[in-house]
Amino acid sequence: MKRRHFLKTAVGVTAPLVIPRHVLAAPGQPGANDRILAGVIGVGSRIRTVIGETPADVKVVALGDCNLARMQDDLWGVPAGSRYQDYRQMLDKEKLDAVFVGTTTHARALCCIHAVQAGLDVYAEKALTLTIEEGQVLVKAVRKHQRVLQVGTQARSMILDKWAYEFIRNGGLGKIEKVVGLNFIGPRRWTNEPGQPVPEGLDWDQWCNQAALHPYHPNLHRGWATWWDFDGGGQSWGVTGWGTHSYDIIQASLGADYTGPVEVWAVKPGDAMSPVTMRYADGVVLELRLPQGHGPAWGAIFLGEKGKIETNRNRCVSNPPELVADQPEADYEWGVTRPHLENWIHCMRTRQRPLADVEIAHRSHTICHLVNIARDLGRRLRWNPDREVFVGDDEANRHPSVTRPRRKGYELPEIT
Numbered sequence: 001m002k003r004r005h006f007l008k009t010a011v012g013v014t015a016p017l018v019i020p021r022h023v024l025a026a027p028g029q030p031g032a033n034d035r036i037l038a039g040v041i042g043v044g045s046r047i048r049t050v051i052g053e054t055p056a057d058v059k060v061v062a063l064g065d066c067n068l069a070r071m072q073d074d075l076w077g078v079p080a081g082s083r084y085q086d087y088r089q090m091l092d093k094e095k096l097d098a099v100f101v102g103t104t105t106h107a108r109a110l111c112c113i114h115a116v117q118a119g120l121d122v123y124a125e126k127a128l129t130l131t132i133e134e135g136q137v138l139v140k141a142v143r144k145h146q147r148v149l150q151v152g153t154q155a156r157s158m159i160l161d162k163w164a165y166e167f168i169r170n171g172g173l174g175k176i177e178k179v180v181g182l183n184f185i186g187p188r189r190w191t192n193e194p195g196q197p198v199p200e201g202l203d204w205d206q207w208c209n210q211a212a213l214h215p216y217h218p219n220l221h222r223g224w225a226t227w228w229d230f231d232g233g234g235q236s237w238g239v240t241g242w243g244t245h246s247y248d249i250i251q252a253s254l255g256a257d258y259t260g261p262v263e264v265w266a267v268k269p270g271d272a273m274s275p276v277t278m279r280y281a282d283g284v285v286l287e288l289r290l291p292q293g294h295g296p297a298w299g300a301i302f303l304g305e306k307g308k309i310e311t312n313r314n315r316c317v318s319n320p321p322e323l324v325a326d327q328p329e330a331d332y333e334w335g336v337t338r339p340h341l342e343n344w345i346h347c348m349r350t351r352q353r354p355l356a357d358v359e360i361a362h363r364s365h366t367i368c369h370l371v372n373i374a375r376d377l378g379r380r381l382r383w384n385p386d387r388e389v390f391v392g393d394d395e396a397n398r399h400p401s402v403t404r405p406r407r408k409g410y411e412l413p414e415i416t
Contacts, residue, residue, distance in 0.1 A: 030097055030349055037061050039099045039120075041087040041111045043070045046125055047102025050152065051076065053335040057345050058098070064090040068201035085203055087111060091118040098122065098348065104224050105231040105240065107209040109134035110410060116147040117413070121348045123341070125152040127232060127240035128361050130210075132369050133403040133412070135362035136388060140415040142358045150344035150354040151361035153248040155298060155313060157340035160330040162355075164299075164309070164316040165252040172323065174305025179250055179286045181300040183275045184243035186233040186372050188226055193217050210406040232368050232401065237292050240368045245298045248356070248364040249311060253302060254284060257360045260385040261286065264370045270378035276371045281385075288371065369401040376401075 030036050039062040040047060051060060060076040064087030071083045084090040091099075091114060098121040101111050105127045115122050122142075128151050129135040142149045155161040168176070195215025198204045204216050211229040214220055220227065225234030225241065233239035251257060261278035267289070268274035275289035295301065299311035309318045313336070318324040332338065340356065347354040366388070373396060374381055382391040390396035397403075406412065 029351055032349060034097075035059050036097045036345065036348060037095060039064060039087075039090050039094055039096045041065070041090070041099055041101045041115070042103030042107070043075065044102050047100050048075075049335075050100065050102070050123070050125070050337055050341070053338045054341050055338070055345060058341075060100075062090050062094040062096065064088075066203040066206040067199075069199070086206065088114060091115065091120070096120055101125065104207075104209075105234055106130045106211050106224075106229065107207075109138050110210065110412065112138055112149065113141045113413060113415075116141050116145045116149065119145065119147075121148040121344075123150050123152070123344055126244045126361070126365070127234055127368065128358075128365050129369075130230070130232065131401055131403055132366055132388065135365055137412045137415055139359045139362050141413075144415055146351070148344065148347045148351065148354060149358040150340065150347070151356040151358065152337070152340070153245055153356045153361060153364065154337045154340040155245055155249055156252065156355040156360075157343045158314065158330070158332070158336055159328055159339065160314055160316060161249065161299075161311065163328050164311045164324070165249055167324070167327075168253040168302055168304075168309060168311075169255045173302055173307065173309055176254065176284050176302060176304045178303045179254070179284065179300050180290060180295070180303070181246055181250060181286065181288045182243070182290045182292070182295050182297060183273070183288050184233065184239045184241070184246070184371070185235065185237050186239050186272055186375055187228045187231055190214065190220065190227045190229055193219070208407070210404075210410040213407065228400065232372050237297075239371050240365070242297050243368055243371070244365065245313075246296070246300060247367040248361070249298070250286065250300050251360075251364045251367065253300070253311070254280065256280065256363070258363060260363055260366055261370070261383060262385065263380065263382055264374045265380040266374045266378055270375075272375055274375050274378075276374050278367075278370070372401045373399045 036058045038058050038060050041064045043063055043065045062082040063071050063078050064084045065071050068085055099115045101108055101124040103111055109129045112122050112124050196217055198216045224230040231240055234241045262281050263279040266274040266276055278286040296310055296312035298313040302309045307319050307323055314330045316324050316327050343355050381396055384391050
């Protein structure tokens with residue numbers, strides 16, 4: 001029997017199913033002693049750091065990047081024959097168990113969908129999605145194909161941060177009354193500038209992916225996280241940059257992993273930099289209003305019956321101080337992402353859901369999208385977190401942070 005069966009066609013290529021390398025406890029499940037063979041989609045600086053912290057259980061054996069220049073180094077001993085400009089060829093040809101997805105935000109969800117359709121587990125960097133619809137489709141794909149997808153909101157696994165959000169979620173602060181977070185920067189809209197020559201070795205059509213095929217410009221290529229077409233404000237102090245980490249900790253602390261707020265509004269209607277307020281069904285109010293440099297960039301301030309707790313990466317303080325007197329010491333000998341990777345590997349072997357499972361991450365990323373939508377529309381919006389739609393607002397449900405046209409060849413597949 002051949003290792004792969006071709007099941008369906010997605011974006012003009014066949015999506016293969018992996019048959020395990022050994023006789024395993026379940027299809028696609030690495031055994032306890034099997035080394036996990038992984039590919040990389042999008043060979044950028046962040047994913048190189050991640051792989052530098054990855055335990056030896058995982059061996060990188062193939063690369064895919066539409067920019068050939070990023071695969072010229074002697075990366076992880078991967079031979080030239082296992083380096084692909086089109087990652088879909090890598091999924092077809094290589095014998096993989098998993099992939100790291102470190103692409104631009106606007107390409108990431110589709111790469112993840114193709115990977116899980118190919119029977120692979122996934123470690124995906126954030127921001128996970130460009131739109132709410134992408135997250136919904138990706139969750140369906142992961143569940144249908146019974147894959148393990150961990151998203152790189154690594155504070156979910158960090159020793160002190162995990163203790164803090166579990167402490168708050170389990171009532172350590174009593175009933176939560178308010179959460180105060182940072183006012184992160186949103187994306188800007190690109191105004192076309194005269195095109196410049198495409199760098200040698202870059203497949204610009206594939207790089208643009210679902211977005212409009214703009215003329216090449218280095219400010220698009222290198223500064224992609226700034227622009228609506230490609231991200232939701234992913235520069236460091238952006239909504240889908242550090243904001244993703246902060247909102248994820250807020251969701252975890254509120255026990256809102258599979259839900260979200262029911263109302264959202266911009267404090268200054270129509271202001272692209274307005275603070276944003278949200279209200280959850282249990283009455284908790286989330287105020288995203290602290291300016292840059294004046295609050296916990298990777299966490300939030302929680303106000304409850306018993307006092308106040310401020311969480312940040314590797315930091316948790318309270319008033320009164322004795323509230324968090326039992327917190328553990330942070331120990332990151334191998335780097336802050338190592339515990340998150342260990343959790344992913346454990347879940348690949350056990351088939352459990354990881355701490356930053358696709359659905360949990362989708363809900364946290366939805367907060368990012370709600371921030372951008374509220375600022376853009378400038379009015380009070382009602383959100384139904386069960387149905388994941390705006391209530392009585394067709395314009396909001398058509399907003400480009402909810403859904404947007406995709407170029408031919410880069411459509412989202414129908415997951416049934």
